[in-house]
Each structure stands twice: as C-alpha cells, then as structure tokens.
Amino acid sequence: MSALFPLIDIPFTQRHTCWFCGEPCNAIFNYQAHHYTPHPSLSLPCCKECLSFASKAPLTSIWDCQMAVKDELMRRYAKHLAIGENWTEQELAESEFSCKVFEGFKKSAWFMYQVAKQRVSASGWPLSLNGVSLDASQYDLGFMFDGVNYTSISSAVEHYSNMLGLDKLFLQDLVTLVGRERFGYAVRICRINIASTKAVKRQVLADMSNELND
Numbered sequence: 308m309s310a311l312f313p314l315i316d317i318p319f320t321q322r323h324t325c326w327f328c329g330e331p332c333n334a335i336f337n338y339q340a341h342h343y344t345p346h347p348s349l350s351l352p353c354c355k356e357c358l359s360f361a362s363k364a365p366l367t368s369i370w371d372c373q374m375a376v377k378d379e380l381m382r383r384y385a386k387h388l389a390i391g392e393n394w395t396e397q398e399l400a401e402s403e404f405s406c407k408v409f410e411g412f413k414k415s416a417w418f419m420y421q422v423a424k425q426r427v428s429a430s431g432w433p434l435s436l437n438g439v440s441l442d443a444s445q446y447d448l449g450f451m452f453d454g455v456n457y458t459s460i461s462s463a464v465e466h467y468s469n470m471l472g473l474d475k476l477f478l479q480d481l482v483t484l485v486g487r488e489r490f491g492y493a494v495r496i497c498r499i500n501i502a503s504t505k506a507v508k509r510q511v512l513a514d515m516s517n518e519l520n521d
C-alpha cells in the first residue's frame with residue numbers, strides 16, 4: 308500500500324521502523340482526518356499487524372488510534388506478556404524443566420516475552436510533517452463519559468461493547484465518524500442496531516457519513 312497522505316517525518320535511525328510497535332515496518336497506514344480531528348490527514352510506516360489493528364480503529368486522532376493498537380497488541384500477546392509476570396528470567400532458567408522440549412521453551416518463552424513487552428511499550432517518535440511538529444501535549448487522551456474517566460477512547464469503546472454486548476468494530480467505526488464529543492450518540496446508534504446485519508450497519512455508516520459531509 309502506498310501513502311495517500313503526506314508521510315510523517317521519519318528520523319534516520321527509525322527509517323525501517325513501525326511507528327506503533329518498533330518492529331520492522333513493511334506497510335503504510337493512512338490516517339484520514341475528520342472534521343473534528345486535531346491534526347491533518349497523514350501517512351506513517353508500520354508493520355502489517357499494527358496496520359490491521361489501526362485500520363479497524365482510527366478513532367478520533369492518531370494518538371487514540373495508537374492506544375487502540377497497543378490495547379490489541381496486549382490482548383493478542385497476553386500469554387506472552389504473562390510469562391514475564393509469572394516468571395523472572397532467572398527463575399525460568401533455574402526451573403526444573405529439563406527435557407529438551409522445555410529447554411527450548413525456556414529460551415523461546417523469554418524471547419517471546421521480551422518481544423511482546425517491547426512492542427507494547429514502544430511509544431513511536433514524536434509526529435511531525437515537513438518539520439512542523441504535531442503537538443500531542445495539548446491533546447488529552449483521557450476520556451470522560453457519563454461521569455466515568457477512561458484512560459482512552461479505546462478503553463471506553465471496549466467497556467461499552469462488553470457491558471452492553473455491542474459490536475465493537477461497529478462502535479469504533481461510529482466513534483471514528485462522529486468524534487468523541489458524540490460518543491453517547493454513537494453508543495445509541497450501536498444499540499439500536501444490535502440485531503442488524505453487517506449490510507445494514509454498513510448502510511448506517513454510509514448514510515451518516517453522507518449527512519456529515521452535507
């Protein structure tokens with residue numbers, strides 16, 4: 308895939324790096340800004356896995372999207388990350404696993420843990436376009452809704468999807484379309500369509516997108 312929007316500035320040392328997770332990059336993520344987005348549309352280098360997560364959850368800014376990608380990485384690699392929580396490297400080395408199979412496990416398990424840990428804690432370099440930095444410090448990732456503070460819009464989406472049994476991908480699409488100010492509205496539309504087919508949901512998104520563009 309090629310860059311549809313201006314490519315962010317890439318430091319020389321990061322030129323083959325996924326902006327989301329720090330692994331080698333082999334894809335481009337195109338972030339399309341909406342009427343409420345606090346930065347212009349942009350493209351950035353990423354790995355295929357982060358691309359698939361980011362494409363599903365652009366949400367309300369590239370920084371919210373970054374949080375969503377981290378959340379998904381954490382979910383997907385929960386087992387790998389748990390290795391580091393349950394064992395220290397030394398404990399694992401000194402563990403009683405002695406047969407060949409477990410020897411391999413000990414080495415690969417710690418490696419998997421380290422890779423997963425590095426990926427979820429990578430923070431991406433500060434964003435800039437043609438030398439003009441996009442100021443993330445003014446942007447509050449936290450999100451308050453119905454008297455509850457969420458660390459990110461991504462965690463609010465997760466919470467509401469679980470609590471109300473909503474289609475998370477649909478809710479993400481709706482929030483991306485209307486913006487965080489209208490989160491309640493997105494939840495309502497999602498609830499109304501709780502039994503709708505994929506085709507109907509696609510139509511709802513298309514209609515709303517047209518309305519917003521009118």
Ligand SMILES: [Zn+2]
Nearest residue numbers: 325328354357
């Ligand atoms: Zn990545």
